[in-house]
Amino acid sequence: MQCLIWFALAIIMLRMIRDLDMTLIRTFVTTADKASMTAAANALHLTQGAVSQQVKRLEEVLGQSLFERDRRGLRLTRSGERLLDKARRLLRLNDEILAEIRGGAVAGRVRVGVPYDLVGTLLAPVLKAYAEAYPQVEISLVCASSPELAAALAAGTIDLAVIEERVGPSPGECLLIDRLVWVGARGGAARLKRPLPVSIVADTCAFRPAVLSALAEHGLDWRTVFENGNIDATTATVRSDLAVTTWLASTVPADLDILSDAGLPALPNFSVNLHLPKHATQPAAQAFAGHIREGLSRYRQAA
DNA sequence: ATCCGTCGATCCGGCACTTG
DNA sequence: CAAGTGCCGGATCGACGGAT
Structure with a gap:
């Protein structure tokens, strides 16, 4: 009962x-x-x-x-x-x-400069996490090549930038170091063609001098297939086996091949660096920098 | 078939904290 | 201060998958 x-x-x-x-x-x-x-x-x-x-x-x-x-x-x-x-x-x-x-809310606007090849790969989860953590911050994303981003940061048109540079002294903070690799269609034949069809996202691409220098040292004849600053177009070009390209190893799509054994010249490692302006940064930008450091730390540990 | 490990559910006594 | 609440650590159970 x-x-x-x-x-x-x-x-x-x-x-x-x-x-x-x-x-x-x-x-x-x-x-x-x-x-x-x-x-x-x-x-x-x-x-x-x-x-x-x-x-x-x-x-x-x-x-x-x-x-x-x-x-x-x-x-x-x-x-x-x-x-x-x-x-x-x-x-x-x-x-x-x-x-x-609680009053400590980060608000305002942050203008972030990101290279074409990182925005949809390494930095996508960082952007998502930041947007969820700080919904009141307005994020402006500027996609450009690394040299263009460095210029934009110096001109004050962006608040912080993620820039790819040759490993070495840099005013930026090294987030991770990754291999620059040749990439081609799975089982594709573009890698065998001479002159080698090469697609580089933009003619200002940070990788371009290193790639051209490696090709020259190797004495390999090459030609440009597509360079219009559009990462999707470059990916499509490579996926269609019209050309090979070079990307950081951690950004290579799963359906494309890293051409480690195709007789192509070795490429140097690149550093992904975080650049902040010399003057004081806004809280929203500082918070973004913190998110990038945390977000890329797992890749740093995995590398 | 048997053993072992994993997972989720449940129970218990003890503890810390909140509430009235 | 007593009662209530929620959590913890530990133990046990049943179900299941994988290895032998």
């Missing part, structure tokens, strides 16, 4: 809950992202048991099962899928409110 009373009370209490607990929402989103309670527990610095309990509490509050406990993992139920997007929005709003009210 007493059990029945307690059960009834619990049901009444649950029906009275009108507010979602942000802690439970965060745990739910993390668990969904990781597809594992153990992994979510590690990410949230909790124990697996605590995560299990929080998910269960949220399911009780909502009166819906959010996960299908399945064999060796978790899968979102339809209710879970419906909740996930809204839960993310709730978290973003929550974080935004906290940042604003």
